[in-house]
Amino acid sequence: MVTVAGVHVDGDHWIGGERSPSPRTFDDVSPIDEQVIAQIARGGAHEADAAVQAATKAFPAWARTHRDERARILHAIADQVEKRLDRLAIVETVDNGALLRSHLHGVMPRVAHNFRFFADWLLNLGRDDFETRGHRNHVSWDPAGVCALITPWNAPLMLATWKIAPALAAGNTVVLKPAEWSPLTASLLAGITVEAGLPDGVFNVVQGYGEEAGAALVAHPGVHRIGFTGSVPTARRIAQAAAGNLTPLSLELGGKSPLIVFADADTELALDLAVRQYDNAGQVCLAGVRLLVEESIAAEFTERLVDEVAKLRQGDPRDAATDVGPQIHREHLARIDGFVQRAKQAGATALIGGEPGGGLHYRPTLFTGVAADSEIVNEEVFGPVLTLQTFRGEDQAVELANSTRFGLAATLVTGSPERAKRVAGRLVAGTVWVNCFFVRDLRAPFGGARQSGIGREGGDWSFDFYCDVKNTVFAPGGWNG
Structure with a gap:
């Protein structure tokens, strides 16, 4: 546990509802003055496997949790974010060097909005049934399983919660590997989920380097979805690792716009x-x-x-x-x-x-x-x-x-x-x-063409990725259920 800008932050992993250290650590350096602000647990294959196992264990109960209850907990997470907005903002500013005023007035309020939006979208998710020669077709979105999410350092918490919120709303469990250059607010988010009542193992954080913890996660056979935001070279390595298990990918990559x-x-x-x-x-x-x-x-x-x-x-x-x-x-x-x-x-x-x-x-x-x-x-x-x-x-x-x-x-x-x-x-x-810039509505699809990414997220597109979309066909017979 360290104190950063007056805020207590734990540098250990968060696995199965508990803090988990590693024998090795790495320095977290503030870009403001290049001083070491924390020692962070350096995870690898062992920690990645432990987190996937914890997420796997938690998945059945969370997947069965009624959507109203999942939405309530996501709103509770948003409430806790808003209560801690000033602390999250200053810690992230010290950790990644972005402007404090941007964190206070734009980035951190958007973190809370991410959770609220996908909680509300979940409650309205669905399409009207349709008929085929007297048969009734019913489309549903089933939770996919364990999601490995690897997120960048330029807007750490906001970009992570673009993925965490829909994954949790859909009924999945999550293992997050935050960027090693800006890991602190991911750790704070773990504590927030506890306060909000998220069950143990539903959300996990493994700290470490991409070539160690990240590589082990994306190659793990227990992972059912991989969400990544980052560079094209790293995405190629992730795609190669995921190919062995045919794990579906969502890649938000670079640009030269x-x-x-x-x-x-x-x-x-x-x-x-x-x-x-x-x-x-x-x-x-x-x-x-x-x-x-x-x-x-x-x-x-x-x-x-x-x-x-x-x-x-x-x-x-x-x-x-x-x-x-x-x-x-x-x-x-x-x-x-x-x-x-x-x-x-x-x-x-x-x-x-x-x-x-x-x-x-x-x-x-x-x-x-x-x-x-x-x-x-x-x-x-x-x-x-x-x-x-x-x-x-x-x-x-x-x-x-x-x-x-x-x-x-x-x-x-x-x-x-x-x-x-x-x-x-x-x-x-x-x-x-x-005639505008950076207007981002979560109802709209987001993603890139060519080498700027694979897939789209936002609104139904997020649930289409984080779920197994199922069509159930009922034979004629008067069933109205």
């Missing part, structure tokens, strides 16, 4: 949306990091954008005046700088930024003069690095937008509703925002 600005766009809106792509120090998979600007307005737009980016304030994420916090880890900072320096060597021009900014900060960077086939245009940097290319007309805009192997999202800024419909219909993306 375009932000397309047409000459008829509201310039102030377009500039605001472009600057927002530096949120969370650029560590957002959905960010529109490839700015595509119509040639006729590109010079003025670029000049004004550089002026706006220069106003962003870097600093301590706990300070309300800070706009851009640190990168998550020294290793990640070096990765970002590697992309930037190689882009410079390839002939790209950094109009602003292009270097570290002290500590784990990286200066917000904007590149022009980038080749369409260059690394900086085609590979996910996952940092505060944007590129700007120009286009002439819709066809070239669409061609550039669809030119990478990714297809997670796209943002389109135009004053023409007709153009918006035409262009949006041609973009390869799981989500397209028109």
Whole structure:
């Protein structure tokens, strides 16, 4: 047990309703000052197996629990999150370096909303029966079993609960492997589930590295669903491991999303949306990091954008005046700088930024003069690095937008509703925002095309994945049950 920002946090695993240590630990380092804030249990195959066994044992009773009771408990979890919102926010800020004001006003309230939404959706889940030659068809959603969920570090608790909430609502049990760079709020969530009355073993947390604890989980024959958010290379390894057991996968992967600005766009809106792509120090998979600007307005737009980016304030994420916090880890900072320096060597021009900014900060960077086939245009940097290319007309805009192997999202800024419909219909993306950004409704499908993912989650799509969807056909005979 350690104290982080005045909050007591346990670094052990949570398995079968109990804290469980490991012989080995690893350091959890705060990106704010690179100081060790906790020793975290380093799990592996043994802990993964213990957690799967605990989840397997708990599954039958939880699966039989009436949906009203499951929904009640999920709402109770949301209640506990809201009671602890300030503590969850400060711990996650210290742990992953994201802005405290974002955690307080956006991220942590969304955690509670995730649980409430899927609790309520569960209560209304169902479709009308339909008839086939006098026979009645009845569709139902049966719990699948044990779900292994592996989640990222950029918005740890919110992104984890996008998966945890529907998995639990569906009647499954869960083993969560949080990212080793930001493990603390997952541990706090375990304590919250106890307060809310979730039975032992229904929710488990195994801490550790992906190649140890994560690899053991996804290859485990007792796992019935795998949900993963992260990088394409890791997803390939997970898919290979899951193939041996034919375990269904939901993969939410990276992006290299375009932000397309047409000459008829509201310039102030377009500039605001472009600057927002530096949120969370650029560590957002959905960010529109490839700015595509119509040639006729590109010079003025670029000049004004550089002026706006220069106003962003870097600093301590706990300070309300800070706009851009640190990168998550020294290793990640070096990765970002590697992309930037190689882009410079390839002939790209950094109009602003292009270097570290002290500590784990990286200066917000904007590149022009980038080749369409260059690394900086085609590979996910996952940092505060944007590129700007120009286009002439819709066809070239669409061609550039669809030119990478990714297809997670796209943002389109135009004053023409007709153009918006035409262009949006041609973009390869799981989500397209028109004159807006980052509007996320859990009723809508979320996921990526191409190498940005497999599957969709949200609303019925989540339950379709986390359940075995069954059709029962009743012969004619007057049954009305």
